[in-house]
Amino acid sequence: MNAFATIRIAVRAVIRNKLRSFLTTLGIIIGVGAVIAMVAIGEGAKAQVEKAFASMGSNLLIIMPGASVSGGAMGGFGSQPTLTWDDLKAIQTEVPSVRLAAAQLRTNGQVISDSSNWTTSITGTTPEYFDIRNWEMSRGAIFTETDVEGGTKVVILGQTVVDKLYGPSADPIGQSVRIKNIPFQVIGVMARKGQSPIGTDYDDAVFMPQTTYRAKIQGSGLRNFIPGMIFVGASSPEATARAQIQIAQLLRDRHRVQAGVDDDFSIRNLTEMASAQQEGTKTMTTLLASIAAVSLLVGGIGIMNIMLVSVTERTREIGLRMAVGATTRNILAQFLVEALTLSIMGGLCGVGIGLLVANRLAAKFGWPMLVRPDIILISVGFSALVGIVFGLYPARKASLLDPIEALRYE
Amino acid sequence: MAGAPLILLEEVTKVYAMGDVEVRALRGVSLTIETGDFVAVMGASGSGKSTLMNLLGCLDRPTSGHLLLDGRDVSKLGRDAQAQVRNRTLGFVFQSFNLLARTSAVENVELPLLYAGVPTRERHWRAVEALERVGLGSRLDHHPSQLSGGQQQRVAIARALVSRPRLILADEPTGNLDSRTSIEVMALFQELGRAGMTIVLVTHESEIAAYASRVLVMRDGRVQSDQRRDPLRAVVPPEEEAHP
Numbered sequence: 333m334n335a336f337a338t339i340r341i342a343v344r345a346v347i348r349n350k351l352r353s354f355l356t357t358l359g360i361i362i363g364v365g366a367v368i369a370m371v372a373i374g375e376g377a378k379a380q381v382e383k384a385f386a387s388m389g390s391n392l393l394i395i396m397p398g399a400s401v402s403g404g405a406m407g408g409f410g411s412q413p414t415l416t417w418d419d420l421k422a423i424q425t426e427v428p429s430v431r432l433a434a435a436q437l438r439t440n441g442q443v444i445s446d447s448s449n450w451t452t453s454i455t456g457t458t459p460e461y462f463d464i465r466n467w468e469m470s471r472g473a474i475f476t477e478t479d480v481e482g483g484t485k486v487v488i489l490g491q492t493v494v495d496k497l498y499g500p501s502a503d504p505i506g507q508s509v510r511i512k513n514i515p516f517q518v519i520g521v522m523a524r525k526g527q528s529p530i531g532t533d534y535d536d537a538v539f540m541p542q543t544t545y546r547a548k549i550q551g552s553g554l555r556n557f558i559p560g561m562i563f564v565g566a567s568s569p570e571a572t573a574r575a576q577i578q579i580a581q582l583l584r585d586r587h588r589v590q591a592g593v594d595d596d597f598s599i600r601n602l603t604e605m606a607s608a609q610q611e612g613t614k615t616m617t618t619l620l621a622s623i624a625a626v627s628l629l630v631g632g633i634g635i636m637n638i639m640l641v642s643v644t645e646r647t648r649e650i651g652l653r654m655a656v657g658a659t660t661r662n663i664l665a666q667f668l669v670e671a672l673t674l675s676i677m678g679g680l681c682g683v684g685i686g687l688l689v690a691n692r693l694a695a696k697f698g699w700p701m702l703v704r705p706d707i708i709l710i711s712v713g714f715s716a717l718v719g720i721v722f723g724l725y726p727a728r729k730a731s732l733l734d735p736i737e738a739l740r741y742e
Numbered sequence: 743m744a745g746a747p748l749i750l751l752e753e754v755t756k757v758y759a760m761g762d763v764e765v766r767a768l769r770g771v772s773l774t775i776e777t778g779d780f781v782a783v784m785g786a787s788g789s790g791k792s793t794l795m796n797l798l799g800c801l802d803r804p805t806s807g808h809l810l811l812d813g814r815d816v817s818k819l820g821r822d823a824q825a826q827v828r829n830r831t832l833g834f835v836f837q838s839f840n841l842l843a844r845t846s847a848v849e850n851v852e853l854p855l856l857y858a859g860v861p862t863r864e865r866h867w868r869a870v871e872a873l874e875r876v877g878l879g880s881r882l883d884h885h886p887s888q889l890s891g892g893q894q895q896r897v898a899i900a901r902a903l904v905s906r907p908r909l910i911l912a913d914e915p916t917g918n919l920d921s922r923t924s925i926e927v928m929a930l931f932q933e934l935g936r937a938g939m940t941i942v943l944v945t946h947e948s949e950i951a952a953y954a955s956r957v958l959v960m961r962d963g964r965v966q967s968d969q970r971r972d973p974l975r976a977v978v979p980p981e982e983e984a985h986p
């Protein structure tokens with residue numbers, strides 16, 4: 333007897349009892365559905381987190397100045413400037429795994445256009461900053477090294493600021509805005525970047541050359557120290573951790589920090605933060621995988637149960653098939669394929685339902701819907717395995733029936 | 743194979759163990775059945791006629807003695823070898839028809855060919871041919887529930903015929919049929935007999951046995967009598983010819 337005929341008989345037997353087959357495979361449907369939905373959701377969330385961190389900048393390290401200590405009260409990081417412009421230059425030139433480095437000086441202030449005003453964050457920096465942060469322009473151009481050297485009064489606006497001052501579709505290039513009563517010429521608009529992982533709006537910002545910032549916005553300050561942070565772009569994701577160690581060593585040497593004494597600066601590695609976030613997702617995935625495993629086990633037992641019922645119900649049919657020449661293997665194959673058909677159909681239904689749920693949730697949370705074909709294959713394969721494992725005993729029982737008794741069975 | 747009997751039983755015994763008690767169902771049966779014989783096996787329940795049928799049908803093995811079918815000793819075959827003999831050499835007809843429910847007549851008849859590995863297309867035309875032979879050429883796609891008892895039994899006979907067996911074994915084939923339909927079925931068997939088919943039929947009704955050309959009476963696990971005689975010709979009463 334060929335495989336095709338066996339499969340046809342099995343599919344028919346399954347379809348004959350639609351409701352029963354459906355209820356039997358419910359365990360498998362739920363198990364596989366849970367796996368598919370959760371993996372898709374997990375992947376979507378992961379992609380979301382990755383996207384959020386990537387939007388901060390690629391291979392990004394942030395160096396913050398050290399903490400001040402006054403009268404035993406520890407200030408937070410950045411409360412005392414310890415980083416110098418020479419430090420920045422040293423990082424740029426002496427650390428091989430560093431691609432670019434730029435200072436970020438920041439304060440909040442009011443920006444006034446002809447018709448409107450908006451309070452936003454004002455950043456002084458250098459052109460490399462935008463490269464480190466993977467940030468494109470939507471209009472105009474970035475200020476140049478010449479602007480930095482000359483301290484020209486130019487600004488680049490974030491899209492949110494443009495929206496507030498001029499309206500979403502306006503082109504503000506060439507317009508003049510006033511900050512602290514000083515007129516600045518708008519030379520560029522940054523492309524929209526969205527929110528940071530903690531929900532800050534990246535686009536609610538204006539940027540200007542750090543020299544201009546120090547001269548016009550910050551007022552008097554320590555000439556040699558950087559009143560802000562240093563953003564570093566490492567040369568590759570692998571180089572990020574190496575760069576972190578090399579920079580720390582360089583700064584300790586430059587600041588003459590004795591061995592055993594804490595750093596007077598801190599370096600944040602965003603790659604590490606991103607992977608820490610993903611750890612949470614992993615725990616969730618493990619939990620859901622175990623739920624799926626239990627569900628598949630229960631589903632398997634359901635299949636075994638219904639196959640045993642089916643063998644009993646169809647004892648006479650089995651007897652007849654044996655009488656007309658079915659061998660032990662024929663009967664074994666028939667019932668095994670039937671259990672397999674049940675479990676694979678359940679698996680496929682589960683995939684469908686899982687995808688549907690994932691799709692709905694992704695739409696609701698605004699995640700990308702990421703379907704992993706390998707997970708679909710594994711789920712269906714696993715349900716097939718469940719069908720074989722739990723179908724084997726009933727099928728064997730059927731194949732070993734005595735034809736005389738089976739024919740006589742009422 | 744001239745001269746060699748189709749079935750040869752030599753001192754066949756069958757003992758069942760029912761718990762601690764041994765039931766001696768057959769106590770030494772020697773018998774030959776020639777090709778073309780139409781044998782009716784009669785006897786009270788417990789006489790051993792069902793045991794004899796199970797042995798002839800290769801559904802069981804004798805405790806001692808030899809059973810030769812078509813010249814081959816089948817008394818010690820394994821399960822799957824028995825299945826093969828049943829598939830190739832034998833055709834079964836049962837009292838309760840044993841058709842697969844919700845399966846068309848053609849597919850029911852195809853069943854033995856399925857296990858013989860006959861290709862799909864050949865399976866189909868052979869099943870159609872067998873159904874035409876039993877007069878059901880117009881009901882190929884009917885399900886058992888759409889057929890009368892007599893028609894169902896004829897489907898079962900077609901199923902027994904389709905593998906072109908050497909022997910048809912019928913176990914009380916008219917037990918569930920009314921007398922008119924019984925005669926129809928017996929007429930069909932007689933027709934097959936005339937075409938050279940060997941038929942062994944178990945019945946407890948002497949009216950049915952009367953259509954056979956040889957009557958074997960079993961009693962207490964032995965053959966009590968074995969008579970050849972002119973069979974009664976099965977003629978369907980004409981007044982009820984308008985059968986649905």
